[in-house]
Amino acid sequence: MTKEPREIRCKGLGVSEGIVLGQVLRLQHGTPHVYHWKIDDADLETERQRFRAAVGLASRQVLTIKEQAEQRFGKDHAYIFDAHLLLLEDEKLIGDIERHITEQHTNAEWAVKVVGDGLLYLYSQIKDDYLRERGSDIEDVMQRLLVALSGAQPENRSLSEDAVIVAQDLLPSAVAELDLAHARAFATDMGGWTSHTAILARGVGIPAVVGLRDSYRRTKTGDRIIVDSTRNEVILNPSADTLEQYQTESVRRLERRGAADRVERGPVQTADGVEVTLRANVEVPSEFDGVERYGASGVGLYRSEFLLARRGGMVSEAEQCEAYEAIAKVAGSQGAVIRLFDLGGENMREQFQEPEKNPALGLRAIRFVLSNEAVMRTQVRAILLAAASGHLKIVLPMVADVSDVRRAQAIILEEATGLKQAGQSVGAVSVGAMIEVPSAVFMADKIARIVDFFELGTNDLVQYTLAVDRGNDEVADWFRTLHPAVLHSIDQSLKAAARGGIPAIVCGEMASTPAYAVLLIGLGATDLSMTPSAIPRVRRAIAGIDAEQARAIATECLNCESANEVEDLVRERFAKLWPQLFPPASLPAPRQVK
């Protein structure tokens, strides 16, 4: 009897969304073994010529790749190969290698390796993440030179169908040479959010999980593999059970997609009659259709900073007003909540100021707009004017306490008064506070007294409560949405809103995951905002559960001592109470014991 290979789960960082079941295609990477031998004086010129021939061959290859990449990914992605070409033409680089051959009487391969390693070491010392990751370009060129020197042709990478590319690392040219029509997913041991693989995968919409540490050596080409970026993991040799779970899940997804044709609208009721409002988070105009298509009750969160990202600069009052009128129209009678520019950190801050050492804790969101009053006043005027013809609300991002709120409210009031005095018609706009940093959670009771509503941003709340950067794969294990500290923060904020008699919308990714949405309802949430396509599946989950039972589970979770304990509890209770709604694959995955 042959033994079934054991299922292995590897945690990484999902950098491009999607779930794929496929077969592994391993891509060899890593410097080929390079040997050192001595070159006699008489043969030095021959060795240098051999090296120059390899440089010529490598350049011709890169030129071909560049032309192909231009056709397939557009000029922006192809430009990287211009950098590779320039490296191969670089007098300093090529000169250094030739000098090494001559002075050390060494073979060309060895000279390439020594000079290349030296450069890579210097590059690894660079402090800026993005620039440091670009060391992969130098590595890419060095490898190409070594292959050219060996006389071997670059591997032919024609792919069979449904190949999942598994590699230690994917160098830019390796990705460009792949036939992406057949690449279903990427799984790499190295890399982070800004690695070239991640950027490209997002660009072409191929699911990818990176930073898997040692999945490469555990695989063979042809093995079955599941790449699940929504759970930040890959599953090697999935067991029959796992496969069945995933297949059920995908059938469900298809059913749900079909069900979306007969879309339900308005609030959803739990089986025991608690009414829950489902709103849409939107950013780009392509998502606007989804508000109607998926039956959202208006827009719970409009990320206005998109306006700046698109135009690459400040946007005039008139242009903004037009954009807000459009969003109000899409949202209809339920209205749209416009978040003031949440700039800073990863967004486009450089037009306004110098980079900061620690942008996540720096001048961003409400702090940024309060320090750039002209920017804020323009935006506020545009919203007030747009509100004359539609239902709009303003939410203040990242407030720490009532002083941020009061300053913002004063400016909004001044602008409203100014516009009215100038004879313009403005709409009534209520003002809410984003609760997404621990200080706001602690001060929630005081804030609730002076705002019209709360909006809980769970992504930032997790990040700031646990002090974990979600983009950093080194700490991915510490990013735990179901951490008891996060649940307590949500619980306290919702209770403060209830005591203050104001509504609270929970936005953020938590609300778009059915099991987590149910937990939010257990914590007392009755108003969720999520990515539009998630609304039907969340609606279905909520309709099938009792809020009373969800409350009991939530209360138990609040008493847990760790995220692991919460996840175990959720898995166990949900599977028992609602097995038809929550197959195991829809629940938090069991942690791998390391």
Next chain:
Amino acid sequence: MIERTLLIKTRLGLHARAAARLVRVASGFHSQVKLRRLDGSASADAKSILSVLMLAASRGTELLASAEGSDEKAAIDAIDQLFAEGFGETEPESSI
């Protein structure tokens, strides 16, 4: 010789693609074109991509560009314009 102080404004700094543009532009002139970090930690020959990459110039870095030769004025203007235009880049996707 002409000198001018330039600021890296692009989000991702002087990375490989931006460096490639810079080198292509600088190489189009006869003059010697040099870049030096204002903090004095590194300097580069603007016609060598390796040398430019090793400046490790991230967003916000100030560089002193200098050109010396028959077409130094045109060279420095071209480099200046490239910096001002953000190396002709479109911004990558905004984050969530």
